[in-house]
Each structure stands twice: as structure tokens, then as C-alpha cells.
Amino acid sequence: MKSSAERPWSVGEVAERFSLPTNVLRHWESVGLLAPERDAAGRRRYGRDDVVRVAVIVRSKDAGMSLDQIAHLLERDMSGRHRVLQAHIDDLDRRMAEMRRSKAMTEHALNCSAHDISTCPRFRAALSDVLGEFPDLQTAG
Incomplete structure (x- = not known):
């Protein structure tokens, strides 16, 4: 009460x-x-x-x-709590890794002297996970 x-x-x-x-x-x-x-x-x-x-x-x-x-x-009732919370932790870890990549790319773009950031080889290298199916694009420029 x-x-x-x-x-x-x-x-x-x-x-x-x-x-x-x-x-x-x-x-x-x-x-x-x-x-x-x-x-x-x-x-x-x-x-x-x-x-x-x-x-x-x-x-x-x-x-x-x-x-x-x-x-x-x-x-x-604790049933299912562990599974749900572990899945959320896994999702947070994935999103945090994406945020770290995004921050690194943004910092590079901020300091890069390339007029068109998409032509910078180092910036393209940061996209390697996305460009994986197009390996000849990763170093072209």
C-alpha cells in the first residue's frame, strides 16, 4: 500500500x-x-x-x-527479457559502429582539400564496406 x-x-x-x-x-x-x-x-x-x-x-x-x-x-516475469535485451545491445553495438564510421567520414570531409569529396581516395576507402561489390570503384578517381 x-x-x-x-x-x-x-x-x-x-x-x-x-x-x-x-x-x-x-x-x-x-x-x-x-x-x-x-x-x-x-x-x-x-x-x-x-x-x-x-x-x-x-x-x-x-x-x-x-x-x-x-x-x-x-x-x-523474466522470461524473454534476456533475449530481448541482448538483441537490443547487439543493435546498439551495430548503430554505435555506424556512428563511429559516420563521424570519421564527416571529420575527414571537413578537413579534406578535395573539391568533390567523392573523388578523394581516402574518403572512398571509408566506403569500402558499401562499395564492396564494386572493388574497382574503391580506388578509382
């Missing part, structure tokens, strides 16, 4: 705190991610644990997780 000293928050207050439209919180409730208590008039009343759950959902969405993945993260 929740402590009577704990102040419950309305859906509007929670939405405002997280810069979310109220319909997002209602949607998360409809898909089972949230279950705030209701007051006598039927209004949603979010307690401390509910607000922490909203923070977990927001942070997880920022990390690229789908609502289905977040549901696995938050479920009490």
Missing part, C-alpha cells in the same frame, strides 16, 4: 514534468506499461513508483527501444 505521505500526481503534472503529451501516458497505460491508481472520480493518480516507471520508459525510448522491448524490460 502506498504511503499517505506520498503525494500523487495527475496525468497532466507527470506529462508536463517529462515534456510529454498526456495522450502518450494514456497510450502507455493502454498497452500495459503503466497502471496508475485512480481517485474516487476516476482520475489517474501517479505515485512515486509510477513516475519512476515513466522515467524508465522515457530513457529506454531515448535509447532506441520499442514499447515491446520496454514491456519485456519492465515485466515481473
Whole structure:
């Protein structure tokens, strides 16, 4: 049972705190991610644990997780959690590698003296994974 000293928050207050439209919180409730208590008039009343759950959902969405993945993260039954979270970690690793390649290419383009960056041999070398089917294009220029 929740402590009577704990102040419950309305859906509007929670939405405002997280810069979310109220319909997002209602949607998360409809898909089972949230279950705030209701007051006598039927209004949603979010307690401390509910607000922490909203923070977990927001942070997880920022990390690229789908609502289905977040549901696995938050479920009490651990079945499937490991598989879903490992798949997300693998996806994050792949995206981080892509971001590192993109950053390196962008830094090279910023400092390259080539008028048309696509003619620079070093820049083309950074595209080798994409140009793999066209090996004669990697060094042409």
C-alpha cells in the first residue's frame, strides 16, 4: 500500500514534468506499461513508483527501444527479457559502429582539400564496406 505521505500526481503534472503529451501516458497505460491508481472520480493518480516507471520508459525510448522491448524490460516475469535485451545491445553495438564510421567520414570531409569529396581516395576507402561489390570503384578517381 502506498504511503499517505506520498503525494500523487495527475496525468497532466507527470506529462508536463517529462515534456510529454498526456495522450502518450494514456497510450502507455493502454498497452500495459503503466497502471496508475485512480481517485474516487476516476482520475489517474501517479505515485512515486509510477513516475519512476515513466522515467524508465522515457530513457529506454531515448535509447532506441520499442514499447515491446520496454514491456519485456519492465515485466515481473523474466522470461524473454534476456533475449530481448541482448538483441537490443547487439543493435546498439551495430548503430554505435555506424556512428563511429559516420563521424570519421564527416571529420575527414571537413578537413579534406578535395573539391568533390567523392573523388578523394581516402574518403572512398571509408566506403569500402558499401562499395564492396564494386572493388574497382574503391580506388578509382
